[in-house]
Amino acid sequence: MINKKMKTTTQWVDLIANNELPAITSTAKMLDKFSSDDKSSLPKLSKAILHDQALSSCLLKVANNIHHIGVSKVTTVSRASVILGMSAVKNICLTSKLVESLLENKNVSIHVYNRLTQLMANSFYAGMLAKMMSSQYNEDTQEEMYLAAMLYRIGETAFWSTGDVITERLIKHSNLSDNDFSHYCIEQLGSSFTELSIGLTSTWNLSDLLLKALDDPTSRTDEIKIIYFADKLSTSIANPTSAEEFNTLLEDIASIMHVSVRKLKKKISETREQVLHLLSSYGASILKKQIKPLPVDADFEQNRSPVFIDYQTKEKSLLALFIRLTKMMKNSNDFNDYLQVLLAESVSVFGFERCSFLMLADNGLRVKSRFVYNLEGEENIKISIHLAQSKNIIGEAIALDKPMLINDYQQPIWQDLMAKEIVTFINDGALAVVPVKIKNKIIGVICVQSFLSNHEIASEDFNQFCSLVDHLNMCLTMTIHHSQT
Secondary structure (H helix, E strand, C coil): CCCCCCCCHHHHHHHHHHHHCHHHHHHHHHHHCCCCCCCCHHHHHHHHHHCCHHHHHHHHHHHHHCCCCCCCCCCCHHHHHHHHCHHHHHHHHHHHHHHHHHHCCCCCCHHHHHHHHHHHHHHHHHHHHHHHHCCCCCHHHHHHHHHHHHCCCHHHHHHHHCCCHHHHHHHCCCCCCHHHHHHHHHHHHCCCHHHHHHHHHHHHCCCHHHHHHHHCCCCCCHHHHHHHHHHHHHHHHHCCCCHHHHHHHHHHHHHHHCCCHHHHHHHHHHHHHHHHHHHHHCCCHHHHHHCCCCCCHHHHHHCCCCCCCCHHHHHHHHHHHHHHHHHHCCCCCCHHHHHHHHHHHHHHHHCCCEEEEEEEECCCCEEEEEEEEECCEECCCCCEEECCCCCCHHHHHHHHCCCEEECCCCCHHHHHHCCHHHHHHHCCCEEEEEEEEECCEEEEEEEEEECCCCCCCCHHHHHHHHHHHHHHHHHHHHHHHHHCC
């Protein structure tokens, strides 16, 4: 049955280009005015960039990040343009606006954001890998290959950034196989992500080579092969599934580059280091953790995939955690065990970016970290917050014995409780503080955090987590009681 409310490809492209990502559309139109063949265009482009402080700053950072022998530090946009050349400057400007616009949170859930940032990381890596693979071509062609590979999945990436309600419906099915998920998305959207990519590329007039790669992916020209290989390689590194297929991919790439697989691996590792440095220049350090090194045998054996929460099993996972904590009372009297299990499992169940237990210390004058977990496991970080020097939200939660949820610390209601070290701790994100008690005596707090700008911790997640900590408190109390009898 056809959904009459379903948007067409044209409607989706128009929505994304004009409503959701207007800054990219504006920048693409501005760049299109300057011809790579016209020598007078470069100084004109430099003047246009100067009107955008963010672009100017990014261009200088990238110019100084790219190593040029015998070139001193670049301090002006015009100098950066001369050194880098028209094609590179255009790509840097476009990449900067893409990163800035796509990372602007539109109240998407943590699960959608995870998929978005993984796609962004893969795409940026793919662009740099394509540039590395095309080193035998002239610089303009290398830049065109970079742009085509980086934008190969722009349709899907831009879609997840929209914050449209349908993104939440689709992400619930992201545990499907790639093919099944693609078909499901087409059924729900009325368009494929490839069609969205073609539409956006045409609207922004970005790359004829990319349009050819998207329209005719079976073309066997070396240029199309490189774009395809770069995209597939970055995706395979992020989510290694088959060692045999990955090794075949490396052999194919080595063949087209006329190098050995061993030398290719070295070049890939070097490219990864360049990517990590450049992400900082583009203000996208948050993507660094998703740029993985070349996979080893253990990665394929574990069949890793990006961390997405399966909504269909979240409630089951939460119930399993309740049961696990209850069963632990038969085997463990160490409250540290309970805390570590709760923190580690809560990160994956709820998708929190950090989950910490801060223990009361110095006779209640401060709290300090006992355990800190993120999506990658236990985090080696030390947290210490004073409670007596100034009023703050953690001290308030302890004094009132009440959970606190702060999705926007700049709201007037929180201003009296935002000591400087609390603002630093929140780091422009969201924070929930829940007291931990044994026999009604508070021993510390659990803090759960999201560091995504304007991303809220959902009230449902907060309420469920508070119930989970209540259960923890009961388990700790019962454990202490049993150990004393």
